[in-house]
Amino acid sequence: MSSKALLKAQSRQESGSGVARRLRSAGKVPGVIYGANREPQMLQLDKSELSQLFRHHTSDQVLVDVAIDDRPAVTAVLKEVQRHPYRPLFVHVDLHEVSMTEVLRATVQVTAVGTPVGVTTQGGILEQPLFEIEIECQAQALPESFPVDVSGLSIGDTLAVADLKVSDEIRILTEPEIALFHVVAPRKVAEAEEAEGAEAGTATDAQ
Incomplete structure (x- = not known):
């Protein structure tokens, strides 16, 4: 509350x-x-x-x-x-x-708590595609925000709306499959790997 x-x-x-x-x-x-x-x-x-x-x-x-x-x-x-x-x-x-029992529709912030293992030990980047979700609840149950523990995320992991843990008093209206957080590999590393793969393919073709 x-x-x-x-x-x-x-x-x-x-x-x-x-x-x-x-x-x-x-x-x-x-x-x-x-x-x-x-x-x-x-x-x-x-x-x-x-x-x-x-x-x-x-x-x-x-x-x-x-x-x-x-x-x-x-x-x-x-x-x-x-x-x-x-x-x-x-x-x-x-x-x-x-009134405290009135049912409201509200937009509530989603915030990250902690640092993903994919960032601290794997060099990844935490991205947050969605910063707010829409909910329905009584006024007395209206949360200020939804803090989400992201510390367990590795590179390639995603937390979606469906993964949010909320009380039974709250109904989430945002589509459950939408991603809230994911950890991705650094773009420069990915681009370098793609470039190396392309060069290797060119060399093989030349042989």
């Missing part, structure tokens, strides 16, 4: 790019909260609170408690966090209010 942090927010009435710029200049981040049982509501959040939150979470999709205008907090998922492309600024935040 994801840990929950508390975010304090204030409702706002004004919108538009000029308003958003003024908010960001004042250390605030424009946002919106919506859900199945509420009308969308424009908010402003504190930039420092968001920065603190992401110092402890690697994923944008975090389960949080949101207290709006000092009212009792509601549970929400940070659905989308827009960032400036090259400056350390939050541009906009979308929050989706949920």
Whole structure:
């Protein structure tokens, strides 16, 4: 289950790019909260609170408690966090209010843990073709990420979506045969071997 942090927010009435710029200049981040049982509501959040939150979470999709205008907090998922492309600024935040038993579809990061034996002792390269998978679960079971132990992989080995170990509360929607990690031989070595093979074949033909 994801840990929950508390975010304090204030409702706002004004919108538009000029308003958003003024908010960001004042250390605030424009946002919106919506859900199945509420009308969308424009908010402003504190930039420092968001920065603190992401110092402890690697994923944008975090389960949080949101207290709006000092009212009792509601549970929400940070659905989308827009960032400036090259400056350390939050541009906009979308929050989706949920109940803890509500079933959600979410995209969750997959991260490698450890170093494959195929890299440390065989000189291979670890590749990760897929960095996120789609899942379905109740909000209370939403994971922040899926750490995967890759230390046992040798050159030629692959870990696919089907190899993920998840709780019974989580249903994986991504196709099971898609590769998450594999260890490959260094390309330069492979290319050199192919070149040597081609030269040997040419020499044999000449004889």
